[in-house]
Amino acid sequence: MTRIALLLLALALSACGGGDDRRPPPRPAGSKPVTLNLPTSQETRACFADLSREGIRFSPLPDRDYGGGCTLIGAVQLIDIGLPVAGIKGMRCGVARGFVGWARNAIAPAARQMLGSDVVRVETMGTYACRNVVGQAGRPARLSGHASGNAIDVSAFILRDGRRISIERDWRSADPAVRDFLQTIRKSACRRFGTVLSPDYNAAHYNHLHLEDDRATFCR
Incomplete structure (x- = not known):
């Protein structure tokens, strides 16, 4: 076979190659969000029903791809859970459901019983954020659960x-009642979320509890 024939054969085979070569390239981080036309999963529909059954006011959010592997799929914006919450944005419905149950059935009664006063506001540092895991020096970078609103x-x-x-x-x-309150609600969170990280885990969590609906069993 001549050299030209071999070249033509190689080109023909590459044109018939696998579909991987025809996939669109990953969208760069920070690019304009794209709304995805995805069917609502059965899991998400069940979660919406659970929130409605509990009398939670919420708004389903469109599924979106923000680039860089960051997405928000099956998400809601909580509007009213019966207790003011600061700082929340869109989050996956499973996280919202776990958070509502934790706030109503753990935080509220624990404060009343252990601290002698009702909780009137929960402060958060947010939900969705397109970023990598922090506090893991020396390890390969990977997306945080926040990057999927999870x-x-x-x-x-x-x-x-x-x-x-x-x-x-x-x-x-120094107040044992306050320490016991925080330890109690962390233990309750560990029964509702897959991953719960506190100041006992690492320095990156010195000022918050990280609650993630990832089906893991990691509580620190």
Whole structure:
């Protein structure tokens, strides 16, 4: 076979090659969000139904690809859970459902019973954020659970009597009731979320509880 014939054969075979070569390249981080036309999964529909059954006001969000591997799929914006919450944006419905149950059935009664006052506001450091995991020096970079709206960071609790119980200041409080309150709600979170990270885990979590709906069993 001549050299020209071999070249033509190689070109023909490459034209018939696998579909991987025809996939669109990954979208760069920070590019304009693209709305995805995806069917709502059965899991997400069940989650919406659970929130509605509990009387939670929420708004389903469109599925979006933000580039760089960051997406928000099956997400909601919580509007009213019966307790004011600061700092929340869109989050996957499973995280929202776990957070609502935790706030209503763990935080509220624990504060009333252990601190003698009702929680009137929960402060957070947000939900969705297109970024990598922080605090893992020396390890390969990987996307955080926040990059898919699958995590929420909780930083403080405001009580009716005016006290502000914060993770940063009070995790090792001199007041045993405050310490016990924070340890109790962390233990409850560990039963509701796959990954729960606190100041006991590493320095990156000195000021918040990281709650992630990832079906893991890691509580620190």
